Amino acid sequence: MPGAVEQRLLDQGLRYALGLRVVVVGLSGSVGLALAAMPDRAVTAVVVTAFNGWSLLYALVMVRGGARARQWAPVADVAAVCGICLSMSWTVTPDPRGGATWVLIALNMAVVTYPWQIGGRALAAATAVIIAVYYTGATLADPGGWLVDPTLGPWTAAEAALSFGLHRFVRRSARTADRVIARSAGLRRAAEIAAARRSGEREYLAALHDTAAATLLMVGDGVVARPEPWLSAQARRDLAELHRSGGAAHGGTDLIPLLREVARHTPVRVTWAAPDTLTLPAADALSLSRGVREALANVARHAGTDTAEIRVRDDGALVTAEVADAGRGFDPARIAADRYGVTRSLIERMRRTGGRARIDSRPGHGTTVTLTCPRPAEDDGGDQEVITTSFQRGLRWAAISITLAVLTLLDLPRLLTAGAAYTALRPQLTAWAGLVAVTLVVAVATWRDRPLGRWRWALAALVFALAALATSAVRPEFRLGSAHWSEGDAGWPLVLLLMGGRVAVLVAALAAQYLMTFGQAALAGTAALSVAGAISATWAVLSYQLAIAMIAAVLRGMAVSVARAVRADERLRTSEAVARHLHADRTGRIAALAATAVPLLEGLAAGGLDPGDPDVRRACAAEAARMRRLFAGDDGPADALAHELRAAVEQAERDGVTVSFAAHGTRPDLPPRVRRRLVAPAIAALATATGRARLTVTGAGDTVTVSVVATCAPPPPVPDGDGVRRSVLADGDRLWIHASWRGEP
Template identity: 80%
Template structure:
């Protein structure tokens, strides 16, 4: 099955091929009817009108019809082309000076556009059938005369073969771009899913830090001595947040109401400077609102003021939200990099959406937190360039093949057989060699995948100069005839050199090349063809060259539209995959919290648990410590075990416990499950410790031991596992709690 780019190419190619046939055949037949001599002009008018009407109907049905109609309709078209070949007795006057007849142009356009409509075998059969009927019609119209020229059949077959080659080269380019894009999309999708899962995990941890952990920490620290409405409401809000934390947000949402909702649960008096509405992608709006909530929580806890100001502004590139207070301020340089509230809850949250967070403060001058979120459109430049490069490379090889085939198989025999038609032979040989050299130069550049760059226009000038040289060496009576091989065929190297640029430039240069040639013939005052014959002959070649140039332009537009459609489809598939993975992750997180944190929050929300009760306070403190350890769990940290323990120490010190921390020996990197088993006893001990505590981590290549000496409650019993053994020794009111890991020998 064709890929997305290839399928779009086939659809567009069919439309363009049929449209080109209608235009070229219609113009050539109309010019012939107006200017050329005809045996029976009334019959010719009927035949030409009927055939052009059929071509139009055929194109409409082929483009809009069903698959079954597309299968049998080309057979009818072949019959129609054969019919106009048999009509030459009434529609074509044999005249060597008349150039290519409208019938010949019509059948040539039919066979060169068939590759976009039928397969290779059907193309060969149709071409041979049409050639056979052409010779039959030519023989009936001009027995043994000019119309039945033996070279016309082989050249028509060669045109069909060259057109088939062009079609195959371009389609191969589309197929190559499909493979490259599919491979890149697969890698991007995997990377986006992994990044989304990491971002979801970090957003979940940020929400955990801002909600449940903060509430349990307040209860564990004795901030709330009894059940109060604000505590119940906060616990209920925490449960709601945990339930939807990590949800994949889709579409856009209004940021302003989300900011007001985030500020509603603070005791601060807020001054607002915001627009009435400001729509952002939902995921970005959620991250910004949660960052504002954390900033307001910091004002409440640390600023020593009950006022804050929220300012929101926007432009085409970004949205900026500022949370400012006139409180006591602080020195940001003294905040440790591993402090979660600043580094990860604010800074990393904004980094995850491509934004940034900045904290400006100094003692006595207040604090301003600035959150910036970018407004960026999806970039499809990469895919567009891949598709365009594949298309252009395939088309370039096709035109190289066409140019070389014409020069070697058509022009060289004409040149060698027409010595009497030239005033001197060397200009013809030099021109032929020069055009071959230009074509091979482009072939080498294409093979090496290097653009011609600044050499493009000197080569164009060389082609035009060679065309003038060859025309000047043709005797006047042979100008524009078969011996004047360079008259139109010099245009193929021009197409090859300029087809990747603007179509108007290529048309202008091609027109200039033909006008120079016609000007030389006009100055000579004689030519091998009549005016009508010259127009027909020129149009037969020029239409094919312009068709190739137009294909290049169509392919460039097709690359852009295909890239946009592929990007949209990829975003949809990626969003579905991300949502599926995040749902699984979220389900696992909720299950992990259900046994411990959720019952505590539910009890606080309903009033069933008294925050003044010592056992409740200790349970909340232990769960808050466990959450802090989870938040600090970062496998990318240089020493993840020490990083998690320091998070536990930070909380204990907030509760007034003085902790001495010592590390000894070099430790191996431990998997997360082992780290959790080693840290859990320390969490429980430090959560209930009083006065002073000592925490020690020692290790070798095969062992790691974490021990705590403190006046604390015994940790809850837990089974050993993952190579970790736990032990508890009592010395008066102090306990020595140890967790030791022994690696495999």
């Protein structure tokens, strides 16, 4: 099955080919009726009108018709083309000065555009039938005369072959673009899934810190002495947050309802300055809403005021949410960098999602927390450049092949057999060799993927000079005729040189080349063709050259739309894949909490657990410490082990335990599972410690040791593993808990 780029190319190519045929055939028929001699002008008008009408109907059927209609329509079209060929006895006057007839132009446009409509075998069969019928009609109209030109059949077949080659070159380029984009999309999808899972994990841990861990910590600290309705409600909200946290990392979410929901569940009275709706990617919206929740919680706990204002702005590139209060304020410089409320919940949360958090406060002047989140920029992942490059490269190679075929297979034989038409043969050979050399220069540049840059203008000037040289060496009575090979074919190297730029520039260059040639013929006072013949002959070649220029423009525009469509489809596929992975991750997290945090929260929510019970307090404190340790170790700082231990120390100090913490030596970067085994005994000890405790972490070579001395409950027995060995020694009511890891020697 064709990929997205190839399919769009086939669809657009079909529309363009049919449209080009309708326009060119219609104009050539109109010019013929207006200027050319006709055996019977009334009959010719009927035939031209009928064929133009059929061409339009055929285009509509091929674009909008069903599969069966598109199967029989080309057969009917071949019959219609054969019909106008057989009508030449009434519609074409044999005249060597008349140039290409409207029938010949219609025939050529039919076979040139067929590659976009039918396959290669059908194209060969249709071309053979049309050529045979053309010679039949030409013989009937002009037996043995000018219409029965033996070179027309081979050239028509060559045009069909060249057009088929152009079609194959561009289609192959589209397939190449599809393969490159598919590989890139796979890599981007894998990276985005990994980033989303990591982001989901971080946001989940942040949610634990802000919700369940905060609630359990409050119980563990003895803030609540008995069951309270508000505590039950908070525990229920925490459970709901655990189940949905991290599950909406993709898609769009309205930020304003999230903020209003946050404000409803705080004791702070909030005033608003915000739009009615503001849609953001779900991860960004959740990050901002949770940051606002933490800021409001800090207002309630520390500001000494019960009012705050939430201000939300969207300037197109940046979304800003501010929480401002007129409370007592504080000095942010005096807040330790490892304190988790302000630094981790606000500043680092926004940093993780690509945003920023700023806290402006002074004692006695209130506090303003500013959270900013950049809107994601539209990005096609480089697909547009891949598609454009592939299209242009394929089209350029096709145009190179066409140009070399025209110069070597058509023009060189005419040049060598028409010596009597030239004042001198050397200028003709020089011009021909120069045009071939220009074509080869373009071929080498294309093969090496090096643009010509400004050199293309010098080469274009050379083409003009060579065309003028060739025309000047043609005898006046032969100019614009078949011997005047450079009259239109010098335009092909111009197409090669200028097809990558603006269409208007190429059209102007081609027009200038033709006008220069016509001007030379007009100054001579005579030519091989009449005015009508010159127009017909020029139109037959120029329409093909302009078609290449228009195809280049269409392909450039198509690259933009295809890249957007491909990227949109990729985002949909990625979103679905991310959703599946996040659902699995969320399920695993809930399962991991099912034996620890969930029972505690469920008990508090239902009122079955008494927050004043010492055992409940110890269990809540231990679980809160474990959650905060996970949050502390998430970002992987330079010394992640000490970082996690400091989180446990802070928890113990909030419980009234005086902790002496010391770190010595140099420690390697330990895998997360090793860190967990090393710090777990210390966390359990500090969660139940009373009085004073001493915590030490040391590193020496390939050995890391964590030890704690405290009056605490014995840690639960856990088997050694991952190179970690643990031991417990008792000295009265004090325990020395030792965990040591030794790496590979």
